[in-house]
Amino acid sequence: MLCAMSQPAPKSSRIRDLLTKPIRLPQWFAGRPSAGDPRVFSFNDERESVVNEVAARVVAQCLGARLELLINDSAHREIERLEKQRDDEAREWLGFWRTVVRKLARMSETERHETLRQIVEPMARDVAGNFDPRVYRFAQQVIPGLIAGVMNPKQLMVDAASVRKLGAERLVSLTGHLDEMHALSQIGTVVVVPTHSSNLDSLAIGESLARENLPPVVYGAGKNLFTNPIISFFMHNLGAYRIDRRIKSQIYKQVLKTYSCVMIERGYHSLFFPGGTRSRSGMLEGRLKLGLAGTAVEAYARNAIRAKSRGEAPRPIFFVPVTINYALVLEAESLVEDYLKEKGQARYIIEDDEFSQLDRWLAFFRRLTSYGAACVLRYGPAIDPFGNRVDPQGRSLAPDGRVIDPVSYVTHRGEPVLDPARDAAYTRDLGRELVEHYRRETxxxxxxxxxxxxxxxxxxxxxxxxxxxxxxxxxxxxxxxxxxxxxxxxxxxxxxxxxxxxxxxxxxxxxxxxxxxxxxxxxxxxxxxxxxxxxxxxxxxxxxxxxxxxxxxxxxxxxxxxxxxxxxxxxxxxxxxxxxxxx
Amino acid sequence: MSGVATSSDPGSDGERPLVAVLGGGPFGLALAKAAARTGQVLLLSRRDPGLQLDNVRVTADLAQLADAELIFMAVPSRYAKEALRDAGHHLDGRHLLVHVSRGLLDDELRTMSHLLRSVTPCRRVGALAGPISVDVLTNASPGGGVVGSEFPEVAEAVRGALGGPTLRIYDSIDLRGVELAAALTGLLLFTIGFAQRIGFGPATIATVTTRGVAEVSRIGTALGARSDTFGGLACFGDLLAAVAGSDRPELELGRALAEGATPNAALLRAGGNIEGIEVARRVSTFGTRRKIETPLADVIAKMVGGELSASQAVRTLMGRDVGSE
Known part of the structure; x- marks a missing residue:
């Protein structure tokens, strides 16, 4: 039976691969990351072990009767999606899922586990990102110039030598607790959690980190953003992992959560937009579910358990709230229209908003340059995963300013333990705390x-x-x-x-x-x-x-x-x- | 990740960890007595340092709080901030902090757990509510209550400390709902006391009370609470206890006002820390701002403020338009 359940064989067409798979540079001249480089520079060496750990953990978490339900749910949701899609992915995978549905009831526990592994591994592989320091350095040099060129081509000709100065720095001004961010990114793992009003947000954050010589962050990006081969190339090689919002199955959600948890556990600085989608109304986020950012709490608990067994303190995790404040919002017209239709929460992706229209981009950037610093990024004070302020040494502080041990929050009767219900409650608390920070840092x-x-x-x-x-x-x-x-x-x-x-x-x-x-x-x-x-x-x-x-x-x-x-x-x-x- | 410890691991449970009670008032003392039946209790009280009770250690030394796992916070709302600030110096993320307050903090109707979380480093917080009286706790007479907390271990700890053959402790993850229900029920208790004394029959009392539950549930849901929490022990349970003859001071306050006492005299007669009175004014203000209908709170706030007489209050309530339920 397992034979019939084998995964679809990878297609051999090189041309098709080029069009659909993310492009990576050959590793011949890649060079080894040196000691002082940010953690993410060595991500590619760890990529396989991350994928394996994610797959193993998801498979281990899904046990017993729940497993059958989970596989069944995934199979039906995937069949429904793929039948609508009718593309190459559908041709590859529909047969697999139909066989799963047909045979699931008769499978033994071992066979179910094997099936789950066959589902989870490709999912984890598809999600996992890539980081190429060469692409990063290239982007750091060229992208601000490109932005400047788009915004003001004449000036670009006149002042080609200081091309970096022209663009992003005039456009985006940075303020807030940047010194703290420098210090903390050396001490622990930083989870950057900005407000979200525009698709330009991740660019603005990425650019601000590069400008400040802060280490790059890994972040999840919708798979729809990977359809353009150029954007896809940069996204994929700059640490973005792919989130396919069309996949609704619980197993996939578990893979995503586990992936972000493993990445934070391993010390990769991360970026999440805890509001989920862009604010339709233009309001500051009022309620945060946190989603993947919430996995930082579990990551901390896991690190605390491991550290305790070695008699060490775990590497701390810091949440850094950032407000992104635009004088003009690229997609304002579409967003408010959506808000007023009261569909804001239901519609996940606006397919044809200003973000996909080149002339709107040009008009937007031209207006912004004449405005001056039209976007202000404010880095707020960092907090630990339990909402406590931290000092510049990365130590958690009680409201009275006393240094407290964050491990105490994941401790039960003296031992750090895992507890999903507890961590979900901490995550909700953290969401409320971040809302307060957003308001103050606006x-x-x-x-x-x-x-x-x-x-x-x-x-x-x-x-x-x-x-x-x-x-x-x-x-x-x-x-x-x-x-x-x-x-x-x-x-x-x-x-x-x-x-x-x-x-x-x-x-x-x-x-x-x-x-x-x-x-x-x-x-x-x-x-x-x-x-x-x-x-x-x-x-x-x-x-x-x-x-x-x-x-x-x-x-x-x-x-x-x-x-x-x-x-x-x-x-x-x-x-x-x-x-x-x-x- | 195999071999990772989870909170349900066997072996992590043994003898019940130390329980502390902050505040030596009648309710704090009753909590200490009830918890002393299941293990050691630390009672933080300046009132009666010589108090002798089995299993209870009385102290004024807040530093000893650090040894406790579960801490009941039984200090009246108006002293709460200071007490929590002092206690907070000795607490961290290990501690489970549960309050028994029936008050609200401000006109935004924020609840005591907000203070717990902002003044102390504790995050695992909860609220104990429902028809748990001093009598139920002290004499172990059969009864029940509810712990609102988003953290399952908080409810488990309270159950471990107070629960037993005579006391059933239910849990709810709707902390906000339990706190609001406990606070807003005071309004309804007042109304019942008032209605009883003014001579209303059972049908009238039932109508006013039931519509009152709808009103407080409306306010609760506007603040993110679940409406079914108001049908539970924290609100409905407390109301039935009142109708069955409990001795809550809000009832007495309602009766005194119905008899024509001035608001001040009525407060004096009812005694105790009646948090429900301030609640009426706050709810009424909140309702006006958020465009939520709060007829009962409006009338009570005006009566307690001396703006409406008893008979005017009745006319105001009965003269309202009737809608669907």
Missing amino acids: VIMTTQLVAHVLFRKLVRETPGVDLFGRVRRRGEITWAHAEYVTSYRETLDRLRALQDQGEVHINSYLETDSAERSLERALEAWDGYHTRTMARITDGQIVIEDPALLLYYQNRLVPFAERIAGEGDERAAIEIAALAGAL
């Missing part, structure tokens, strides 16, 4: 504050109207420019007070620009990029043209709405604050 941008002041006016002028009624009020609400200026100034003052209390951060433009200049700056940014006019000034009156996009940009201020509202705006602010509940 950097409010000019476009967001201007949008908020305008949207609050709209809410104030439309009492009793619901959100959907409001976003249809195009060109109906006008506001005397002078009154706007007063309202803006008061709001900014209150926001500054919040900043002084450590509740939020504000962008440097907001510190220096006058109210009039801020409005101009926001309108210029929007007009140059978004296809619809958001607001315009006519005869000293501001006319609100696109409430939906204003909503998107102002949503970043939802957590602060009530505390920055002045007299007369309280009710509108309460309504805006209530938007958070509708997440």
Whole structure:
């Protein structure tokens, strides 16, 4: 029977391989990683052992009666998916899965295990990434220049020598606890957890790490991003592992979780977007499931158990929350439309948004360069997997500042132990903690504050109207420019007070620009990029043209709405604050 | 990974680890007595250092908390922050911290576990609620309660400390729900006391109480709790105990107000730390802000604040539009 269950034989066509398999450079001149290199430089040597460990662990975890259910579930889900796909993958695998379904009930325990191994191994192999230091160095040198070229080709010609300076550094400004990040990445394993509003986020994070000479991180990327051979080449060779969101089976989810757990256990710095998908509403993430990032808690427990048996302290794991704050969001129009359709949570991948349209990219980058530092990445203070702050030496701190041992959190009666239910609870706690960090580490941008002041006016002028009624009020609400200026100034003052209390951060433009200049700056940014006019000034009156996009940009201020509202705006602010509940 | 220890490994359980009770008030003392039936107890109390009880060591030295595994936090809400801050100096991730508070922290209706987690380094926290009274704990009379905690080992530890042939301890992972149910039930108890004394019949009391459960469950779900938690021991169980004749101070407060006592006099008569009264005002404010209907909390807040008389309160409640259940 096992014979009939054999896996599909690998196809021999070289051409097909080139088109479908990730391309790697030959290893002839690869060179050996040296001692001071980041951990990930030696990933390729460990790749096979990572895949084997993942497969072995997943197989060992699925035992008894649950195993039959798991295989059955996977088989039916895979058949359903592949029948719809009708591609080469379907031709390769459909037969295998159908045979599994036919024979599963009669299989012995051993045969079921063997079948599971046959399912899990290719999955793990497909997920596993690759890291080529040559590609990394190449990307480090060339990509900022490429970005600069796309953004401003004329300048590129003039100032070719300092091409790196032109692009990313002007575009993305870095702030926050970067020194701490330097120190901690030497001491332990860093798990970077940013907010997520755009597909550019992973680029922005990658670029910021490279610019700061911080070690690169491994990260999961949707398989849909691997369809373009050039992007696929870079993604695949820069440590990205592939997540196929079409596969719904529990076994696959287990493989992904185990893969990220093993990688963190082995000390690879990792990047996860704990919000899952991009924020449809433009709001800061309010509830985090953490998903794969949650495996860091298990990874820590496993390391603690191993370390204890050797009489050592485990290598610490640090979560570093990062807020990515854009003055303009590339995909804003599609995202808010999706949010308003209330499909935001259900639709996983928007197939045809601005990210896939070259002309939108060009328009976006051109607008950004004229804006200046249009994206601010703020690295927050690091916390351990249990939500405690850590000091620059990587030691966990209690709320009173005392150094505590993080192993105590995974200890039961003196021994570190594995406990999935406990770790799930820690993960939920960590999600709540990160939400708080995101709020405090947010950097409010000019476009967001201007949008908020305008949207609050709209809410104030439309009492009793619901959100959907409001976003249809195009060109109906006008506001005397002078009154706007007063309202803006008061709001900014209150926001500054919040900043002084450590509740939020504000962008440097907001510190220096006058109210009039801020409005101009926001309108210029929007007009140059978004296809619809958001607001315009006519005869000293501001006319609100696109409430939906204003909503998107102002949503970043939802957590602060009530505390920055002045007299007369309280009710509108309460309504805006209530938007958070509708997440 | 074979050979990795798990929390259910045999051999990790032996003699019950030390249980500590923080706070020597009537409920703290009762918890200490109940836990003393299953093993050693450390009672942190400044009230009565000479207290002699079997298996109970009384101390004011917080450093001794470090030796305990499970710690019951039985200090009234208003002193909680300070007590937790002091105790927190001696705690870490090993400790399981369970509170018995029926109060809320602020107008966002945050619950005591928030304080536990933010003031101490403990993460494995829980709340004990339901119709567990001083009598049930002290005299081992049959009863039950519920522990809300996301950590299974917390409920197990409470069961190990208090559970036995006469006390059934259920568990729920809906910590928020259990805490909110415990806090919001105070409102309903007040209403029952009020209705009893003003002379309402069983049908009226049943109607008001049942609609009250719907109201508190609505608030709970708006805050992320599960609605079925309100049908459990933490809310419904407590209510039935009240109807069956328990002596919670919220009932007495309701009765006093129904008799026309001024709010201050009524509070004095009811005695105890009535956390439910502040809860009414907070719930009412929260409902207004979040557009959740909270008629009962609105009326109670106004009555306790002296803005409504008993008869006006009844008219307000009965005059509302009737909708579907």
